[in-house]
Amino acid sequence: MAESRARADAQALVARFARMFGALADSVERVVRGKRDKVELALVCLLSEGHLLVEDVPGVGKTTLARALSASVEASWTRVQFTPDLLPGDITGVSIFNQGTGAFEFHPGPIFANLVVADEINRGSPKTQSALLEVMEERRVTVEGVPHQVPRPFMVIATQNPVDMDGTYPLPEAQLDRFLMRISMGYPDHRSEIEVLAGAPSGAVLDTLPAVAGRDDVAGMIDFAGRLHVAPSLYDYLVRVVAATRTHQDVRLGASPRASLALLRAARVRAAAAGRSFVVPDDVKALAVPVLAHRIIVTPEAELRGRDGAEVVTEVLSAVSVPQTAGV
Structure with a gap:
């Protein structure tokens, strides 16, 4: 009796998580039309306590996605x-x-917010980019030897233009590794672009987008997802996938242990969003490219052949055997 009641309570919590996740995705999609998959990846990143790098050409909605996500969560945000x-x-x-007081006073910068939109991050100098390294990993900023904690939840949503554009600085490997995911928006489909044009004269929906979840709601969802069940065979599968990126013939630098932790956190959130209380291999496979690809550096020879991290991860997923029993 007690066991069945506990299972029912757990399923109710999962269902509540899934409903909240869907409501957040619906809210963001009111502004970012026709990009449901990108919206859901951004939400998975937020609820995994990770940071998101959105890369694409100007004008495809990178900043709009970041602002819509900020507006949908009733929390502080800066740009x-x-x-x-x-x-x-x-x-x-x-x-x-x-x-007046004869002492130094700390004046916090825009990094002290729940959601920080770093627009066109690769237009900043390497020295400025490095200012984000500590806070993105340790959730604190050290100024003149004094640490200052940032609020929770905390997420950096960075947008970047392709590195071959004028006036851009490539992000160093250490900083790329701190982004849980990298996604590309892509151009909208025909119908979605018509909807954007048709709604343009009435003003931006973004300015009146209501908050769907509060700061405590998001923190609670983060904590809940972190407790989702993962079978031992799933841990083994995830590690084998990440390890295979390090031994691939076209790879000079594979995914780090930080990537394994990031993929695990993201897989748990995806499972909860799907209404499951446990992770399955499909969760890992669906998130492997956005979580791992930007952490992989291919060899110069592979780069000349047009190979990239996404292709390597796709090949690894095809080569690594999937566990047969990975559920509850």
Whole structure:
């Protein structure tokens, strides 16, 4: 009796998670038309306590996705426009001497928000980009030797233009590894673009988009997803997938252990969003490319042949055997 009641309670919590996830996705999709898969990946990233890198050409809705996600969650958010002259202190904040008190006072920068939109991050200098390394990993900023915690939940949603465009600086490997996912928006389909044009004269929906979830709701969803059941065979499968990226013949640098943890967190969120209380291999396979591809550096020879990390991950998924019993 007690066991069946506990199972029913757990299923009710999963169902509530799935409903909230769907409501958030519906809200963002009111603005980002025809990109349900990208919207859901962004939400998986948020609820995995990860950071999202959105890469594509200008004008396809990278910043709109970030702002719509921020508006759908009733939490603090800020936007930083990266430019070549942006300084690290413009992001983290600075200590200013107060003549009245005779002491230095810390003035927090825009990084102290629940959702931080880093627009065109690769237009900032490498020195400024490095200011995000600590906070994206440890959720704190150290200024003049004093650590300052950022609020929870905390997520950096960075947009970047393709690296071959003028005035851009490639993100270093250490920073790319701190992004849980990298996605590309792509152009909208014909019908979605018509809907965007038809709605343009009435004004931006984004300005009046209501919040669907609060800060505590998101924190609760994060904690719940982190407790979802993962079978031992699933741990083994996930590690074998990540390890295979390190031994692939076209790879110079494979995915790190941080990538394994990121893929596990994301798979748990995807399972909960689907209304399941356990992770299955399909969760890992569906998220492997956006979570792993940007962490992989192919060899110069493979790069000359047009190979990239996404192709390597796809080949790895085909080669690694899937466990037959990976459920409850």
